[in-house]
Amino acid sequence: MTRERILMAAKDYLEKDNIESLTLRKIASLSAVSPPTVYAHFATMDELVAAFFLWLKPRLGLDRPLPPLAELPSMPERLFPLYDQYGALLRNLMNQPSWDRQRYADRDNRLGGWIAGIGGNFPDLTPTQLRRGALAIASYWSPTYWRWLMDTGRFTPEEAQAVASWGIQALIGALKADASGLDRLPASPAAGDATRTKDGEP
Template sequence: MTNVRTYNSPLREKKTRETREAILVALFELMDSAGGAPDEIGTEAIARKAGVQRRTLFRHFATKDELLAAFWPWLNARIGVSASPETLREIVEGPRLAFRRFDAHESAIRAALHSRTGREMRMGTVARRRACFARALGTAIASLPADGTAKVEALAHLLLSASAWEVLKDYGGLTGAQAGETASWALEVILSAVASGQSPAGTTSQPKETGDGD
């Protein structure tokens, strides 16, 4: 009996992974084709698309929220976008690489921005993402005072985000590729200013005092 269990275990694990993947792909395809928010797509439709019974879906994901919590990290991995950059280069080049990919999955990305579970997922990653940005920016902004580093980190966090992609497209009239070039260029300008010793954005300078007619 032990030998049978040992032999079958990898097969069961493989089947479990394949079924889980099929469910996630089904949700993605439903969202991408219909343009619907994932919060509004029923589990029956997802199971039918995945080719499994609804009870099978719930064996892999106990609730709809659990499915959606697993979906967002899976989507980032599928698109090939890292939400937690590890190097300065990943931050600067990130928009160029990511934004054109966002265009190819526009419905899913917009759903991630505006659905309840998408927002909850992003808020759940904020602390880790901030820590990654702080480490990656590291020496590049080490010369700045604390308030300056906070400003640059916040701007980098914004510019390498789906929110920046959406705003640059909707309000700037840019394509994803153009939006990516714009955001990466802005990051380059900010970091170049820091490297040259200029004050970070938002720092006010006081006008020099002059004499009363001297």
């Protein structure tokens, strides 16, 4: 299919070069089709990035049902090797506005039911504590955290998996022991401003 051909040409490029240097006209040349053909499938680069999210989602294991609580520490071991496999492409696409929009929408669809499902393991948590705690746990197997461990933490793949798994276990233990800290939020800047005089002094 022409659409797949265009995506694969862009994929091959992004595995070697930076997304900032890629244009739809260049993709047309790489995929040996005319620019209007590319525009018919992807009117903008944002549309191309959004399409990559949908293409990568099953390949990264992000379309699989989330496991029960006891199996969550194994998620980094299951998913991080897939992130490694598509690492160059992921690094290029992540933090692009259209990628983030797809990710946020997918988060709500994917995690909403799961959060409610694991709630039975934490009968004493408030809805706010459960939501914040569950989302914090889920962050430990995300591509974003994988990237931080690999690029900023400079961990080996094995270390990254072990650290993320340990973090998941620690957070689950903290939720079971005492989740009261999830109700404590700092005062907003607006609230802080109310305590100051016209000159800005307390």
